[in-house]
Amino acid sequence: MVNNTAALIVALDYPEAKPALALAEQLKSTGCRLKVGMELFTHAGPALVEKLVSQGFDVFLDLKFHDIPNTVAGAVKAAAELGVWMVNVHALGGRDMLIAAREALAPYSQRPLLIAVSILTSLDNTDLYAMGLHGSLTDNVLRLARLTETNGLDGLVCSPHEISLIRQSVSTQLQLVTPGIRPQQSQQDDQKRIMTPQEALQLGANYLVIGRPITRAPDPLQALQTIAQSLTA
Numbered sequence: 001m002v003n004n005t006a007a008l009i010v011a012l013d014y015p016e017a018k019p020a021l022a023l024a025e026q027l028k029s030t031g032c033r034l035k036v037g038m039e040l041f042t043h044a045g046p047a048l049v050e051k052l053v054s055q056g057f058d059v060f061l062d063l064k065f066h067d068i069p070n071t072v073a074g075a076v077k078a079a080a081e082l083g084v085w086m087v088n089v090h091a092l093g094g095r096d097m098l099i100a101a102r103e104a105l106a107p108y109s110q111r112p113l114l115i116a117v118s119i120l121t122s123l124d125n126t127d128l129y130a131m132g133l134h135g136s137l138t139d140n141v142l143r144l145a146r147l148t149e150t151n152g153l154d155g156l157v158c159s160p161h162e163i164s165l166i167r168q169s170v171s172t173q174l175q176l177v178t179p180g181i182r183p184q185q186s187q188q189d190d191q192k193r194i195m196t197p198q199e200a201l202q203l204g205a206n207y208l209v210i211g212r213p214i215t216r217a218p219d220p221l222q223a224l225q226t227i228a229q230s231l232t233a
């Protein structure tokens, strides 16, 4: 990717629209993309998403749909109507749900990218074992990556630690969207599988999702620019 800023997706995790719109205004000229997740969406709703789309941003609607196929199909259609660039579902929703989501988007001439979430970056092997997902975390991610690829979705949310294995044994084509990104010296927060932006991009991530290292920085625009520069170093 020539413009590395286009690989950056800034997570607007705020409890109201005002700070999200203020940050969007600051970041407008950078070419980054924006992510609206469940906190902001639950507070500010579809109107905020439509506003960001109308301002020219590529918006990733990160609501991680996980329900019966019919319900998820309706939800991804609603996302497409908002004009978002990317939408996601949980791969653990299973084959029929993934197919229903893909088929629901097929009629749209400009449809959002459909991405499946594998295993959240806030989880590790111990968490998975306690949830009854036996086998290593990597095995679980690879299994869900295969399910995602087989059922024709565009990409996968995973941690950067799984990129190489997915590229080697599942697909070179899936768009890999990686949260758990932490520049050197950043706080880990609640993330358990982290990596620096530079390493993640070098391993083959297509998109890096970054929230608090930017949104909680004293100067978020500067924080984004520093990250973007580190990608070309």
Ligand SMILES: O=c1ccn([C@@H]2O[C@H](COP(=O)(O)O)[C@@H](O)[C@H]2O)c(=O)[nH]1
Binding pocket: 011, 013, 037, 117, 119, 120, 121, 122, 157, 158, 179, 180, 181, 189, 191, 209, 210, 211, 212, 213
């Ligand atoms: O596995 C996942 C899936 C989604 N996320 C989301 O990404 C951002 C990360 O924010 P940070 O502040 O950079 O930790 C956040 O909106 C999550 O909901 C994830 O972290 N892991």
